Amino acid sequence: MVSKQPFEAVVSAHGPTVLRVCRAVLGPVDADDAWSETFLSALKAYPELPAGANIEAWLVTIAHRKAIDVTRARARRAIPAGDLPEIAGTTHAESDDDLADALARLPDKQKHAVAYLYLAGLPYGDVAGVLGGSADAARRAAADGIATLRRTYPGVAARKAAAPKAAASKGETR
């Protein structure tokens, strides 16, 4: 029998990454609940998880489902005019603020692909597994998401060049 590490060690090793993913996908307000529900579900199912399973991908999969639940619940109670007003203005630096805002406004699939690929560091295959499509589709969604974010967040080089806003948002696609 391959022994399974105490769940406390799983929380220590993956808790920060899962919280980051929850914050990226849901914003800071709903992230706490999603994190809690993710780890509570994971703890329940942990004894049955096959030994040698990729724990991080497993946790992100659970977090993904919880996030979808939260998003649906949020849509049900949303006021018609509100486009995620609670997301803005909760992070520190200004440009990161804009970035968080832009991330929140991405289509869900792109937002999820960017979060799982770049913040959780999962390989394309695992991201596809979580999202339920092909690796190519995951790659495209992530690339499209990054391209959109790039327009919001021109980067150091672009800022130095002080490129006019209109030109920057038109040209930069990678």
Add this chain to the structure above:
Amino acid sequence: MNTNDDLISGLARSTDAAPGQLTGLRARLADAAQRDGILDVAYRIIDSPVGPLLVAATEAGLVRVAYTSENHDAVLQSLADRISPRILSGSARLDNVARELGEYFDGHRQSFDVPLDWRLSAGFRSIVLHHLPEIGYGDTASYAAVARLAGHPKAVRAVGSACATNPLPVIVPCHRVVRSDGSMGGYLGGVAAKRALLTLEAA
């Protein structure tokens, strides 16, 4: 992908946890797990005059006390293997144990009344351990005397190995078992810890 490093760092910064956020979430998780009945083993590390003690409890009661000499990580792994990997720190389950141990080390408590889960000891060793609380606070008994208590006067060596593998040291007082000549004999927490406990109880 390198060209997006600044963007990814920005995303990482904008999703950084707030200070103390994870600590709060982990405490909440342990409470929720306890509430849902899926916290099979709760544990805590308690500072004591004989060094940090790991205390672990199932729903049934205190199941393990371990000195650092036993390697706490290894002890937790063995709890995961033998009982369940559903192990978390930080629940309120150990509050009474922590309080009673604190009172004991302050000299204000002579016996423990927290519920015990004996599942980690079996057979003759378990019989021996069940008799140890009969040796009162401040007293000692020889390995031979404990063998007689346990109904097997010749099993002196088995008493020694029962003490050496006691899953609940301090609480189940194997430190009160000494050699017939009055010398201390060994101790799973180290001879210095045994001496410290006997000195505390003699005060």
